[in-house]
Amino acid sequence: MDACCPVCPSAARRSSFDPRAVRRDFPVLQQTVRGRPLTYLDNAATTQKPSEVIQAVCQYYGTCNANVHRAFHFLAEEATRRYEEVRKSAAAWIGAGSPREIVFTRGTTEGVNLVAHAWARKFLKPGDAILLTEMEHHSNLIPWQLAAKAAGASLRFVPVLPDGTLDLDAFAAHLAAGGVRLAAVTQMSNVLGTVNPVRDLAAAAHKAGALVLVDGAQSVAHMPVSVRDLGCDFLAFSGHKMCGPTGIGVLYARADLLETMDPFLGGGEMIDRVGLEESTWAEIPHKFEAGTPNVSSAIGLGAAFDYLNRLGRDTLAAYERDLTRHAVAALRALPGVRVYGDAPERGGAVSFAVDGVHPHDLAQFLDGDGIAIRAGHLCCQPLMRRLGVPAVNRASLAFYNLEEEVARLADAVVRARAYFGHGP
Amino acid sequence: MDLDALYQEVILDHYRSPRHAGAVADAEVAAEEVNPSCGDHIRLAVEVKDDRIAGVRHESHGCAISTAAASMMSEFAVGRTPDEFRRTADAFVAMMRGEREWDSQGMEDVEALSGVRDFPMRIKCATMCWHAMKKALEKADR
Ligand SMILES: Cc1ncc(COP(=O)(O)O)c(C=O)c1O
Numbered sequence: 001m002d003a004c005c006p007v008c009p010s011a012a013r014r015s016s017f018d019p020r021a022v023r024r025d026f027p028v029l030q031q032t033v034r035g036r037p038l039t040y041l042d043n044a045a046t047t048q049k050p051s052e053v054i055q056a057v058c059q060y061y062g063t064c065n066a067n068v069h070r071a072f073h074f075l076a077e078e079a080t081r082r083y084e085e086v087r088k089s090a091a092a093w094i095g096a097g098s099p100r101e102i103v104f105t106r107g108t109t110e111g112v113n114l115v116a117h118a119w120a121r122k123f124l125k126p127g128d129a130i131l132l133t134e135m136e137h138h139s140n141l142i143p144w145q146l147a148a149k150a151a152g153a154s155l156r157f158v159p160v161l162p163d164g165t166l167d168l169d170a171f172a173a174h175l176a177a178g179g180v181r182l183a184a185v186t187q188m189s190n191v192l193g194t195v196n197p198v199r200d201l202a203a204a205a206h207k208a209g210a211l212v213l214v215d216g217a218q219s220v221a222h223m224p225v226s227v228r229d230l231g232c233d234f235l236a237f238s239g240h241k242m243c244g245p246t247g248i249g250v251l252y253a254r255a256d257l258l259e260t261m262d263p264f265l266g267g268g269e270m271i272d273r274v275g276l277e278e279s280t281w282a283e284i285p286h287k288f289e290a291g292t293p294n295v296s297s298a299i300g301l302g303a304a305f306d307y308l309n310r311l312g313r314d315t316l317a318a319y320e321r322d323l324t325r326h327a328v329a330a331l332r333a334l335p336g337v338r339v340y341g342d343a344p345e346r347g348g349a350v351s352f353a354v355d356g357v358h359p360h361d362l363a364q365f366l367d368g369d370g371i372a373i374r375a376g377h378l379c380c381q382p383l384m385r386r387l388g389v390p391a392v393n394r395a396s397l398a399f400y401n402l403e404e405e406v407a408r409l410a411d412a413v414v415r416a417r418a419y420f421g422h423g424p
Numbered sequence: 425m426d427l428d429a430l431y432q433e434v435i436l437d438h439y440r441s442p443r444h445a446g447a448v449a450d451a452e453v454a455a456e457e458v459n460p461s462c463g464d465h466i467r468l469a470v471e472v473k474d475d476r477i478a479g480v481r482h483e484s485h486g487c488a489i490s491t492a493a494a495s496m497m498s499e500f501a502v503g504r505t506p507d508e509f510r511r512t513a514d515a516f517v518a519m520m521r522g523e524r525e526w527d528s529q530g531m532e533d534v535e536a537l538s539g540v541r542d543f544p545m546r547i548k549c550a551t552m553c554w555h556a557m558k559k560a561l562e563k564a565d566r
Contacts, residue, residue, distance in 0.1 A: 358464075358487035358488060359462070359487075360464075360486075360489075360549070361431075364427070364430065364546070365427060375462070376461065384463060390462070390464060390485055390486075391462050391463045419427075419431070420431075420436065420439070420488060421436065421440055
Protein backbone atom coordinates (compact mmCIF):
# COMPACT_ATOMS: atom_id res chain seq x y z
CA MET A 1 0.00 0.00 0.00
CA ASP A 2 0.99 3.58 -0.34
CA ALA A 3 3.42 4.85 2.23
CA CYS A 4 1.83 8.30 2.10
CA CYS A 5 0.78 9.66 5.47
CA PRO A 6 -2.90 9.22 6.29
CA VAL A 7 -3.67 12.92 6.53
CA CYS A 8 -1.98 14.21 3.42
CA PRO A 9 -4.45 15.45 0.81
CA SER A 10 -3.45 13.06 -1.96
CA ALA A 11 -4.00 10.02 0.24
CA ALA A 12 -7.33 11.39 1.34
CA ARG A 13 -8.38 11.96 -2.25
CA ARG A 14 -7.23 8.54 -3.23
CA SER A 15 -9.09 6.78 -0.48
CA SER A 16 -12.27 8.59 -1.44
CA PHE A 17 -12.01 7.19 -4.96
CA ASP A 18 -14.18 4.13 -5.21
CA PRO A 19 -13.52 2.12 -8.38
CA ARG A 20 -16.43 -0.19 -7.60
CA ALA A 21 -18.84 2.72 -7.65
CA VAL A 22 -17.26 4.03 -10.85
CA ARG A 23 -17.68 0.65 -12.54
CA ARG A 24 -21.43 1.07 -12.31
CA ASP A 25 -21.12 3.92 -14.80
CA PHE A 26 -19.95 1.45 -17.47
CA PRO A 27 -22.70 -0.76 -18.94
CA VAL A 28 -20.20 -3.07 -20.67
CA LEU A 29 -18.54 -3.97 -17.40
CA GLN A 30 -21.78 -5.32 -15.94
CA GLN A 31 -21.85 -8.39 -18.13
CA THR A 32 -20.61 -11.90 -17.69
CA VAL A 33 -18.63 -13.69 -20.37
CA ARG A 34 -18.88 -17.48 -20.49
CA GLY A 35 -20.46 -17.40 -17.07
CA ARG A 36 -17.74 -15.27 -15.52
CA PRO A 37 -17.52 -11.58 -14.82
CA LEU A 38 -15.91 -9.73 -17.71
CA THR A 39 -12.36 -8.79 -16.77
CA TYR A 40 -11.45 -6.11 -19.26
CA LEU A 41 -7.70 -5.54 -19.35
CA ASP A 42 -7.29 -4.22 -22.90
CA ASN A 43 -7.64 -0.54 -22.12
CA ALA A 44 -4.60 0.55 -24.10
CA ALA A 45 -6.41 -0.67 -27.22
CA THR A 46 -9.60 1.15 -26.30
CA THR A 47 -11.36 1.99 -23.07
CA GLN A 48 -14.98 1.30 -22.25
CA LYS A 49 -17.55 4.09 -22.32
CA PRO A 50 -19.58 5.42 -19.40
CA SER A 51 -23.35 5.84 -19.79
CA GLU A 52 -22.91 9.61 -19.87
CA VAL A 53 -20.91 9.41 -23.06
CA ILE A 54 -23.26 6.94 -24.69
CA GLN A 55 -26.22 9.10 -23.74
CA ALA A 56 -24.58 12.26 -25.01
CA VAL A 57 -24.23 10.69 -28.44
CA CYS A 58 -27.85 9.45 -28.40
CA GLN A 59 -29.10 12.75 -27.11
CA TYR A 60 -27.31 14.62 -29.88
CA TYR A 61 -29.01 12.51 -32.53
CA GLY A 62 -32.32 12.71 -30.67
CA THR A 63 -32.38 16.46 -30.21
CA CYS A 64 -30.05 18.49 -32.38
CA ASN A 65 -28.67 16.48 -35.26
CA ALA A 66 -27.64 18.78 -38.10
CA ASN A 67 -24.61 19.51 -40.19
CA VAL A 68 -22.28 21.98 -38.55
CA HIS A 69 -21.11 25.34 -39.90
CA ARG A 70 -23.47 25.20 -42.86
CA ALA A 71 -27.05 26.17 -42.24
CA PHE A 72 -28.79 28.98 -40.45
CA HIS A 73 -31.55 26.98 -38.82
CA PHE A 74 -32.00 26.23 -35.17
CA LEU A 75 -30.64 22.68 -35.21
CA ALA A 76 -27.51 23.62 -37.13
CA GLU A 77 -26.80 26.45 -34.73
CA GLU A 78 -27.17 24.17 -31.75
CA ALA A 79 -25.04 21.40 -33.29
CA THR A 80 -22.35 23.91 -34.25
CA ARG A 81 -22.39 25.50 -30.82
CA ARG A 82 -21.94 22.13 -29.10
CA TYR A 83 -19.27 21.00 -31.53
CA GLU A 84 -17.28 24.17 -30.95
CA GLU A 85 -17.76 23.87 -27.17
CA VAL A 86 -15.97 20.53 -27.34
CA ARG A 87 -13.10 22.20 -29.15
CA LYS A 88 -12.74 24.54 -26.17
CA SER A 89 -12.88 21.60 -23.75
CA ALA A 90 -10.21 19.82 -25.78
CA ALA A 91 -7.98 22.88 -25.64
CA ALA A 92 -8.43 23.03 -21.88
CA TRP A 93 -7.83 19.28 -21.54
CA ILE A 94 -4.31 19.58 -22.94
CA GLY A 95 -3.52 23.11 -21.87
CA ALA A 96 -3.56 24.61 -25.36
CA GLY A 97 -3.61 28.39 -25.59
CA SER A 98 -6.56 28.60 -27.95
CA PRO A 99 -9.24 26.40 -29.54
CA ARG A 100 -7.82 27.57 -32.87
CA GLU A 101 -4.98 25.16 -32.19
CA ILE A 102 -7.34 22.18 -31.94
CA VAL A 103 -8.05 20.21 -35.12
CA PHE A 104 -10.59 17.42 -34.89
CA THR A 105 -9.41 14.21 -36.51
CA ARG A 106 -10.47 10.58 -36.55
CA GLY A 107 -7.79 9.78 -34.02
CA THR A 108 -4.07 9.76 -33.36
CA THR A 109 -3.29 8.04 -36.64
CA GLU A 110 -4.99 10.75 -38.67
CA GLY A 111 -3.37 13.47 -36.58
CA VAL A 112 0.11 12.18 -37.30
CA ASN A 113 -0.70 11.70 -40.97
CA LEU A 114 -2.01 15.25 -41.14
CA VAL A 115 1.32 16.61 -39.95
CA ALA A 116 3.24 14.24 -42.19
CA HIS A 117 1.34 15.60 -45.19
CA ALA A 118 0.56 19.19 -44.39
CA TRP A 119 3.83 20.04 -42.69
CA ALA A 120 6.49 17.48 -43.59
CA ARG A 121 5.82 17.21 -47.30
CA LYS A 122 5.81 20.97 -47.59
CA PHE A 123 8.81 21.86 -45.47
CA LEU A 124 11.22 18.92 -45.52
CA LYS A 125 14.07 19.07 -47.98
CA PRO A 126 16.32 16.32 -49.27
CA GLY A 127 18.94 15.61 -46.63
CA ASP A 128 16.71 16.62 -43.71
CA ALA A 129 16.06 14.07 -41.00
CA ILE A 130 13.12 13.02 -38.83
CA LEU A 131 14.07 11.65 -35.43
CA LEU A 132 11.93 8.80 -34.09
CA THR A 133 12.33 6.14 -31.45
CA GLU A 134 12.31 2.37 -31.59
CA MET A 135 9.26 2.24 -29.35
CA GLU A 136 6.89 4.07 -31.70
CA HIS A 137 3.51 2.66 -32.62
CA HIS A 138 3.25 1.99 -36.35
CA SER A 139 1.02 5.05 -36.58
CA ASN A 140 3.92 7.24 -35.52
CA LEU A 141 6.32 5.46 -37.86
CA ILE A 142 4.69 4.63 -41.18
CA PRO A 143 3.50 8.21 -41.90
CA TRP A 144 7.12 9.36 -41.48
CA GLN A 145 8.45 6.59 -43.70
CA LEU A 146 6.06 7.78 -46.40
CA ALA A 147 6.80 11.47 -45.87
CA ALA A 148 10.56 10.91 -45.78
CA LYS A 149 10.39 9.01 -49.04
CA ALA A 150 8.32 11.75 -50.65
CA ALA A 151 10.64 14.52 -49.44
CA GLY A 152 13.97 12.72 -49.86
CA ALA A 153 14.50 13.01 -46.11
CA SER A 154 15.88 10.32 -43.83
CA LEU A 155 14.74 8.72 -40.59
CA ARG A 156 16.86 8.31 -37.47
CA PHE A 157 16.01 6.22 -34.46
CA VAL A 158 16.65 6.47 -30.75
CA PRO A 159 17.23 2.97 -29.33
CA VAL A 160 15.33 1.53 -26.39
CA LEU A 161 17.48 0.41 -23.46
CA PRO A 162 16.96 -2.91 -21.65
CA ASP A 163 14.96 -1.24 -18.88
CA GLY A 164 12.49 0.04 -21.45
CA THR A 165 13.59 3.66 -21.39
CA LEU A 166 14.98 5.67 -24.29
CA ASP A 167 18.69 6.03 -24.83
CA LEU A 168 18.80 9.75 -24.09
CA ASP A 169 22.47 10.02 -25.06
CA ALA A 170 21.60 8.71 -28.49
CA PHE A 171 18.79 11.24 -28.72
CA ALA A 172 21.27 14.03 -27.99
CA ALA A 173 23.83 12.59 -30.41
CA HIS A 174 21.30 12.44 -33.25
CA LEU A 175 20.42 16.09 -32.66
CA ALA A 176 24.06 17.07 -32.45
CA ALA A 177 24.73 15.37 -35.78
CA GLY A 178 22.51 18.06 -37.34
CA GLY A 179 19.79 18.03 -39.95
CA VAL A 180 16.97 16.94 -37.66
CA ARG A 181 13.88 18.99 -38.49
CA LEU A 182 11.33 17.08 -36.46
CA ALA A 183 11.39 14.72 -33.50
CA ALA A 184 8.27 12.55 -33.18
CA VAL A 185 8.06 10.70 -29.90
CA THR A 186 5.44 8.84 -27.93
CA GLN A 187 4.84 10.18 -24.45
CA MET A 188 3.76 6.79 -23.11
CA SER A 189 4.66 3.49 -24.73
CA ASN A 190 1.66 1.29 -25.47
CA VAL A 191 3.89 -1.77 -24.96
CA LEU A 192 6.28 -0.96 -22.12
CA GLY A 193 4.23 1.67 -20.33
CA THR A 194 7.36 3.86 -20.30
CA VAL A 195 6.68 7.57 -19.87
CA ASN A 196 9.31 9.45 -21.83
CA PRO A 197 10.76 12.75 -20.60
CA VAL A 198 9.08 14.67 -23.38
CA ARG A 199 9.62 18.08 -21.86
CA ASP A 200 13.40 17.60 -21.80
CA LEU A 201 13.40 16.05 -25.23
CA ALA A 202 11.40 18.97 -26.61
CA ALA A 203 13.75 21.52 -25.09
CA ALA A 204 16.77 19.75 -26.56
CA ALA A 205 15.11 19.36 -29.95
CA HIS A 206 14.15 23.04 -30.07
CA LYS A 207 17.70 24.03 -29.24
CA ALA A 208 18.80 21.98 -32.25
CA GLY A 209 16.22 23.71 -34.44
CA ALA A 210 13.79 20.80 -34.66
CA LEU A 211 10.06 20.76 -34.06
CA VAL A 212 8.48 18.18 -31.76
CA LEU A 213 5.44 16.00 -32.29
CA VAL A 214 4.12 14.03 -29.33
CA ASP A 215 2.08 10.87 -29.75
CA GLY A 216 -0.30 11.30 -26.85
CA ALA A 217 -2.55 8.32 -27.63
CA GLN A 218 -1.74 6.65 -24.32
CA SER A 219 -0.56 9.54 -22.17
CA VAL A 220 -3.44 11.97 -22.66
CA ALA A 221 -5.83 9.24 -21.54
CA HIS A 222 -3.98 8.35 -18.37
CA MET A 223 -2.13 11.36 -16.99
CA PRO A 224 -2.53 15.11 -16.93
CA VAL A 225 -0.84 16.51 -20.04
CA SER A 226 -0.20 20.15 -20.89
CA VAL A 227 1.23 21.11 -24.25
CA ARG A 228 2.42 24.39 -22.76
CA ASP A 229 4.28 22.57 -20.04
CA LEU A 230 5.73 20.03 -22.48
CA GLY A 231 6.65 22.75 -24.96
CA CYS A 232 5.72 20.53 -27.90
CA ASP A 233 4.66 21.81 -31.30
CA PHE A 234 2.21 19.04 -32.18
CA LEU A 235 0.32 16.53 -30.07
CA ALA A 236 -2.11 13.91 -31.29
CA PHE A 237 -4.53 11.79 -29.30
CA SER A 238 -7.62 9.60 -29.70
CA GLY A 239 -10.99 9.95 -27.99
CA HIS A 240 -11.72 6.24 -27.83
CA LYS A 241 -8.77 5.55 -25.55
CA MET A 242 -10.13 7.93 -22.94
CA CYS A 243 -13.78 6.91 -22.54
CA GLY A 244 -14.91 8.75 -25.67
CA PRO A 245 -16.41 7.32 -28.87
CA THR A 246 -14.42 5.91 -31.76
CA GLY A 247 -13.80 8.04 -34.83
CA ILE A 248 -12.84 11.23 -33.04
CA GLY A 249 -9.46 12.52 -32.01
CA VAL A 250 -7.55 15.72 -31.65
CA LEU A 251 -4.47 17.18 -33.21
CA TYR A 252 -2.99 20.08 -31.31
CA ALA A 253 -0.67 22.25 -33.36
CA ARG A 254 0.79 25.65 -32.65
CA ALA A 255 -1.33 28.28 -34.38
CA ASP A 256 1.60 29.81 -36.26
CA LEU A 257 2.46 26.39 -37.67
CA LEU A 258 -1.11 25.68 -38.71
CA GLU A 259 -1.11 29.01 -40.54
CA THR A 260 1.87 28.04 -42.66
CA MET A 261 0.86 24.44 -43.33
CA ASP A 262 -0.92 23.33 -46.49
CA PRO A 263 -4.37 21.75 -46.19
CA PHE A 264 -4.47 17.99 -45.66
CA LEU A 265 -7.77 16.98 -47.25
CA GLY A 266 -9.65 19.25 -49.60
CA GLY A 267 -13.41 19.63 -49.78
CA GLY A 268 -16.28 21.37 -48.09
CA GLU A 269 -15.81 23.42 -44.89
CA MET A 270 -12.11 23.99 -45.37
CA ILE A 271 -12.42 26.70 -48.01
CA ASP A 272 -12.77 30.44 -48.10
CA ARG A 273 -13.27 31.38 -51.76
CA VAL A 274 -13.43 28.71 -54.40
CA GLY A 275 -12.64 29.34 -58.03
CA LEU A 276 -12.39 26.87 -60.86
CA GLU A 277 -8.61 26.83 -60.86
CA GLU A 278 -7.63 28.24 -57.51
CA SER A 279 -9.12 28.55 -54.05
CA THR A 280 -8.28 30.05 -50.71
CA TRP A 281 -8.59 28.37 -47.38
CA ALA A 282 -10.74 28.83 -44.33
CA GLU A 283 -9.27 30.12 -41.11
CA ILE A 284 -7.48 27.65 -38.89
CA PRO A 285 -8.44 25.16 -37.58
CA HIS A 286 -11.26 24.76 -40.14
CA LYS A 287 -8.75 24.70 -42.97
CA PHE A 288 -7.88 21.20 -41.74
CA GLU A 289 -11.40 19.86 -41.31
CA ALA A 290 -12.67 19.08 -44.79
CA GLY A 291 -16.09 17.55 -45.14
CA THR A 292 -18.76 16.82 -42.57
CA PRO A 293 -16.98 16.04 -39.33
CA ASN A 294 -17.88 13.34 -36.83
CA VAL A 295 -20.13 15.63 -34.83
CA SER A 296 -21.77 12.98 -32.68
CA SER A 297 -18.45 11.51 -31.60
CA ALA A 298 -17.06 14.96 -30.89
CA ILE A 299 -20.01 15.57 -28.59
CA GLY A 300 -19.41 12.18 -26.98
CA LEU A 301 -15.79 13.18 -26.47
CA GLY A 302 -16.97 16.35 -24.78
CA ALA A 303 -18.99 14.22 -22.38
CA ALA A 304 -15.89 12.11 -21.72
CA PHE A 305 -13.87 15.23 -20.83
CA ASP A 306 -16.61 16.27 -18.41
CA TYR A 307 -16.86 12.82 -16.89
CA LEU A 308 -13.11 12.45 -16.34
CA ASN A 309 -12.78 16.01 -15.06
CA ARG A 310 -15.44 15.32 -12.49
CA LEU A 311 -13.69 12.18 -11.24
CA GLY A 312 -10.45 14.16 -11.17
CA ARG A 313 -7.54 13.44 -13.47
CA ASP A 314 -5.00 13.45 -10.66
CA THR A 315 -7.13 11.08 -8.64
CA LEU A 316 -7.50 8.69 -11.56
CA ALA A 317 -3.82 8.85 -12.41
CA ALA A 318 -2.85 8.16 -8.79
CA TYR A 319 -5.19 5.18 -8.58
CA GLU A 320 -3.90 3.77 -11.87
CA ARG A 321 -0.33 4.25 -10.72
CA ASP A 322 -0.93 2.20 -7.59
CA LEU A 323 -2.82 -0.47 -9.48
CA THR A 324 -0.09 -0.68 -12.12
CA ARG A 325 2.58 -1.10 -9.47
CA HIS A 326 0.48 -3.85 -7.96
CA ALA A 327 -0.04 -5.60 -11.32
CA VAL A 328 3.64 -5.48 -12.25
CA ALA A 329 4.59 -6.93 -8.88
CA ALA A 330 1.89 -9.62 -9.06
CA LEU A 331 3.03 -10.76 -12.51
CA ARG A 332 6.72 -10.59 -11.65
CA ALA A 333 6.05 -12.84 -8.65
CA LEU A 334 4.80 -15.66 -10.89
CA PRO A 335 7.20 -18.41 -11.92
CA GLY A 336 8.09 -18.34 -15.61
CA VAL A 337 6.70 -14.85 -16.15
CA ARG A 338 8.77 -11.99 -17.44
CA VAL A 339 7.54 -8.41 -17.47
CA TYR A 340 9.05 -6.16 -20.15
CA GLY A 341 10.20 -2.71 -19.19
CA ASP A 342 11.03 -1.27 -15.85
CA ALA A 343 10.89 2.47 -16.37
CA PRO A 344 10.75 4.53 -13.19
CA GLU A 345 7.79 6.46 -14.53
CA ARG A 346 5.25 4.31 -16.31
CA GLY A 347 1.63 3.93 -17.31
CA GLY A 348 -0.69 0.97 -17.04
CA ALA A 349 0.31 -0.98 -20.16
CA VAL A 350 2.06 -4.07 -18.82
CA SER A 351 3.56 -6.44 -21.38
CA PHE A 352 4.83 -9.83 -20.37
CA ALA A 353 5.94 -13.23 -21.58
CA VAL A 354 4.99 -16.57 -20.08
CA ASP A 355 7.58 -19.26 -20.42
CA GLY A 356 6.39 -22.03 -22.75
CA VAL A 357 3.09 -20.35 -23.60
CA HIS A 358 2.75 -18.38 -26.81
CA PRO A 359 0.86 -15.08 -26.43
CA HIS A 360 -1.94 -16.22 -28.74
CA ASP A 361 -2.47 -19.32 -26.68
CA LEU A 362 -2.42 -17.35 -23.45
CA ALA A 363 -4.91 -14.78 -24.73
CA GLN A 364 -7.16 -17.60 -25.93
CA PHE A 365 -6.91 -19.37 -22.59
CA LEU A 366 -7.68 -16.18 -20.66
CA ASP A 367 -10.61 -15.48 -22.95
CA GLY A 368 -12.04 -18.78 -21.78
CA ASP A 369 -12.08 -17.19 -18.33
CA GLY A 370 -13.68 -13.96 -19.52
CA ILE A 371 -10.38 -12.09 -19.25
CA ALA A 372 -9.60 -9.76 -22.17
CA ILE A 373 -5.94 -8.98 -22.81
CA ARG A 374 -4.05 -8.27 -26.00
CA ALA A 375 -1.53 -10.58 -27.63
CA GLY A 376 0.64 -9.85 -30.62
CA HIS A 377 3.11 -7.27 -31.82
CA LEU A 378 0.84 -4.45 -30.57
CA CYS A 379 1.57 -2.41 -33.73
CA CYS A 380 5.20 -2.12 -32.62
CA GLN A 381 7.13 -4.57 -34.76
CA PRO A 382 10.47 -2.72 -34.49
CA LEU A 383 10.16 -2.75 -30.70
CA MET A 384 9.35 -6.49 -30.77
CA ARG A 385 12.57 -7.00 -32.69
CA ARG A 386 14.45 -5.05 -30.04
CA LEU A 387 12.84 -7.21 -27.34
CA GLY A 388 13.76 -10.28 -29.39
CA VAL A 389 10.25 -11.71 -29.57
CA PRO A 390 7.59 -11.87 -32.30
CA ALA A 391 4.78 -11.07 -29.88
CA VAL A 392 3.97 -10.27 -26.27
CA ASN A 393 0.99 -10.43 -23.93
CA ARG A 394 -0.29 -7.11 -22.69
CA ALA A 395 -2.62 -6.36 -19.83
CA SER A 396 -3.48 -2.67 -19.73
CA LEU A 397 -5.31 -0.99 -16.91
CA ALA A 398 -7.84 1.75 -16.47
CA PHE A 399 -9.21 3.43 -13.35
CA TYR A 400 -12.20 1.07 -13.27
CA ASN A 401 -10.01 -2.01 -12.90
CA LEU A 402 -9.69 -3.66 -9.51
CA GLU A 403 -6.96 -5.45 -7.63
CA GLU A 404 -9.12 -8.53 -7.68
CA GLU A 405 -9.08 -8.44 -11.48
CA VAL A 406 -5.30 -8.46 -11.39
CA ALA A 407 -5.51 -11.45 -9.07
CA ARG A 408 -7.85 -13.19 -11.53
CA LEU A 409 -5.33 -12.57 -14.30
CA ALA A 410 -2.43 -13.90 -12.25
CA ASP A 411 -4.34 -17.01 -11.27
CA ALA A 412 -5.29 -17.74 -14.88
CA VAL A 413 -1.70 -17.24 -16.06
CA VAL A 414 -0.56 -19.90 -13.60
CA ARG A 415 -3.22 -22.31 -14.84
CA ALA A 416 -2.37 -21.56 -18.49
CA ARG A 417 1.21 -22.50 -17.83
CA ALA A 418 0.17 -25.84 -16.42
CA TYR A 419 -2.31 -26.38 -19.26
CA PHE A 420 0.19 -25.85 -22.05
CA GLY A 421 2.82 -27.64 -20.03
CA HIS A 422 5.88 -25.70 -21.10
CA GLY A 423 6.03 -26.03 -24.89
CA PRO A 424 9.16 -26.55 -26.93
CA MET B 425 -16.58 -22.03 -26.13
CA ASP B 426 -14.70 -25.08 -25.06
CA LEU B 427 -10.98 -24.57 -24.80
CA ASP B 428 -10.36 -28.31 -24.85
CA ALA B 429 -12.08 -28.57 -28.24
CA LEU B 430 -9.43 -26.23 -29.62
CA TYR B 431 -6.47 -27.57 -27.71
CA GLN B 432 -7.07 -31.28 -28.02
CA GLU B 433 -4.61 -33.55 -26.30
CA VAL B 434 -3.10 -34.59 -29.65
CA ILE B 435 -2.39 -30.94 -30.45
CA LEU B 436 -0.78 -30.27 -27.11
CA ASP B 437 1.32 -33.40 -27.57
CA HIS B 438 2.62 -32.23 -30.96
CA TYR B 439 3.20 -28.78 -29.46
CA ARG B 440 5.23 -30.07 -26.55
CA SER B 441 7.28 -32.45 -28.68
CA PRO B 442 7.04 -31.39 -32.31
CA ARG B 443 8.08 -34.00 -34.88
CA HIS B 444 10.58 -33.09 -37.61
CA ALA B 445 11.46 -29.91 -35.76
CA GLY B 446 14.92 -28.37 -35.73
CA ALA B 447 16.92 -25.31 -36.55
CA VAL B 448 16.98 -24.36 -40.23
CA ALA B 449 20.10 -22.53 -41.34
CA ASP B 450 19.71 -19.58 -43.68
CA ALA B 451 21.36 -21.48 -46.52
CA GLU B 452 18.89 -24.36 -46.23
CA VAL B 453 15.69 -22.36 -46.09
CA ALA B 454 13.36 -23.55 -48.82
CA ALA B 455 10.44 -21.46 -47.67
CA GLU B 456 9.55 -19.01 -45.00
CA GLU B 457 6.14 -17.77 -43.97
CA VAL B 458 5.07 -15.10 -41.50
CA ASN B 459 1.67 -14.46 -40.01
CA PRO B 460 1.57 -10.65 -39.99
CA SER B 461 -1.18 -10.47 -37.40
CA CYS B 462 0.89 -12.16 -34.71
CA GLY B 463 4.45 -12.33 -36.01
CA ASP B 464 4.46 -16.12 -36.03
CA HIS B 465 7.13 -17.47 -38.23
CA ILE B 466 8.01 -20.77 -39.85
CA ARG B 467 11.12 -21.82 -41.78
CA LEU B 468 11.26 -25.04 -43.73
CA ALA B 469 14.01 -27.20 -45.16
CA VAL B 470 12.86 -29.89 -47.57
CA GLU B 471 14.51 -32.76 -49.37
CA VAL B 472 12.87 -34.28 -52.46
CA LYS B 473 14.34 -37.47 -53.94
CA ASP B 474 12.95 -39.41 -56.92
CA ASP B 475 9.71 -37.45 -56.79
CA ARG B 476 9.19 -38.23 -53.10
CA ILE B 477 9.46 -35.96 -50.11
CA ALA B 478 12.33 -37.63 -48.33
CA GLY B 479 12.74 -35.22 -45.43
CA VAL B 480 11.29 -32.11 -43.85
CA ARG B 481 12.62 -29.96 -41.06
CA HIS B 482 10.66 -27.05 -39.65
CA GLU B 483 11.68 -24.28 -37.34
CA SER B 484 8.49 -22.86 -35.86
CA HIS B 485 8.18 -19.79 -33.72
CA GLY B 486 4.53 -19.77 -33.02
CA CYS B 487 1.58 -20.73 -30.92
CA ALA B 488 0.49 -24.23 -29.96
CA ILE B 489 -1.76 -24.50 -33.01
CA SER B 490 0.84 -23.42 -35.54
CA THR B 491 3.61 -25.54 -34.00
CA ALA B 492 1.38 -28.61 -33.79
CA ALA B 493 0.14 -28.05 -37.34
CA ALA B 494 3.71 -27.87 -38.64
CA SER B 495 4.54 -31.07 -36.81
CA MET B 496 1.50 -32.91 -38.21
CA MET B 497 2.02 -31.51 -41.69
CA SER B 498 5.64 -32.72 -41.68
CA GLU B 499 4.63 -36.18 -40.54
CA PHE B 500 2.13 -36.36 -43.32
CA ALA B 501 4.50 -35.01 -45.96
CA VAL B 502 7.34 -37.44 -45.56
CA GLY B 503 7.04 -40.26 -48.10
CA ARG B 504 4.44 -38.53 -50.30
CA THR B 505 4.96 -37.27 -53.81
CA PRO B 506 4.85 -33.49 -54.16
CA ASP B 507 1.62 -33.84 -56.17
CA GLU B 508 -0.06 -35.86 -53.46
CA PHE B 509 1.03 -33.31 -50.93
CA ARG B 510 -0.30 -30.40 -52.96
CA ARG B 511 -3.69 -32.01 -53.40
CA THR B 512 -4.03 -32.70 -49.71
CA ALA B 513 -2.74 -29.26 -48.79
CA ASP B 514 -5.36 -27.60 -50.99
CA ALA B 515 -8.09 -29.81 -49.53
CA PHE B 516 -6.90 -29.10 -46.00
CA VAL B 517 -6.83 -25.34 -46.47
CA ALA B 518 -10.30 -25.42 -48.07
CA MET B 519 -11.62 -27.44 -45.15
CA MET B 520 -10.13 -25.09 -42.63
CA ARG B 521 -11.78 -22.16 -44.37
CA GLY B 522 -15.08 -24.01 -44.31
CA GLU B 523 -15.21 -24.14 -48.12
CA ARG B 524 -15.32 -27.90 -48.07
CA GLU B 525 -16.69 -30.71 -45.91
CA TRP B 526 -14.26 -31.97 -43.34
CA ASP B 527 -12.68 -35.30 -43.97
CA SER B 528 -9.36 -36.22 -42.53
CA GLN B 529 -7.83 -37.33 -45.85
CA GLY B 530 -6.45 -40.36 -44.12
CA MET B 531 -4.37 -38.22 -41.74
CA GLU B 532 -4.89 -39.38 -38.19
CA ASP B 533 -3.65 -36.59 -35.98
CA VAL B 534 -4.76 -33.88 -38.35
CA GLU B 535 -8.33 -34.68 -37.36
CA ALA B 536 -7.66 -32.83 -34.12
CA LEU B 537 -7.24 -29.56 -36.03
CA SER B 538 -10.88 -29.58 -37.15
CA GLY B 539 -11.80 -27.75 -33.93
CA VAL B 540 -9.76 -24.74 -35.07
CA ARG B 541 -12.47 -23.94 -37.62
CA ASP B 542 -14.63 -22.58 -34.82
CA PHE B 543 -11.97 -19.96 -34.04
CA PRO B 544 -11.68 -17.79 -37.16
CA MET B 545 -8.77 -15.79 -35.75
CA ARG B 546 -6.72 -18.98 -35.46
CA ILE B 547 -7.27 -20.57 -38.87
CA LYS B 548 -4.16 -18.99 -40.32
CA CYS B 549 -2.19 -20.60 -37.48
CA ALA B 550 -3.16 -24.03 -38.79
CA THR B 551 -2.77 -23.32 -42.50
CA MET B 552 0.45 -21.31 -42.56
CA CYS B 553 2.76 -24.35 -42.62
CA TRP B 554 0.87 -25.95 -45.50
CA HIS B 555 1.33 -22.81 -47.58
CA ALA B 556 4.99 -22.74 -46.63
CA MET B 557 5.47 -26.36 -47.66
CA LYS B 558 3.83 -25.79 -51.03
CA LYS B 559 6.19 -22.91 -51.63
CA ALA B 560 9.12 -25.07 -50.58
CA LEU B 561 8.13 -27.80 -53.03
CA GLU B 562 7.84 -25.32 -55.88
CA LYS B 563 11.38 -24.30 -55.20
CA ALA B 564 12.51 -27.91 -54.99
CA ASP B 565 10.86 -28.57 -58.38
CA ARG B 566 12.88 -25.92 -60.09
C1 LIG C 1 1.02 4.87 -28.66
C2 LIG C 1 -0.07 4.83 -29.69
N1 LIG C 1 -0.01 5.62 -30.76
C3 LIG C 1 -0.96 5.63 -31.69
C4 LIG C 1 -2.06 4.81 -31.61
C5 LIG C 1 -3.09 4.87 -32.70
O1 LIG C 1 -4.29 5.34 -32.24
P1 LIG C 1 -5.59 5.29 -33.17
O2 LIG C 1 -5.69 3.88 -33.66
O3 LIG C 1 -6.70 5.67 -32.26
O4 LIG C 1 -5.39 6.25 -34.29
C6 LIG C 1 -2.16 3.95 -30.51
C7 LIG C 1 -3.30 3.03 -30.35
O5 LIG C 1 -3.56 2.11 -31.05
C8 LIG C 1 -1.15 3.96 -29.54
O6 LIG C 1 -1.21 3.15 -28.48
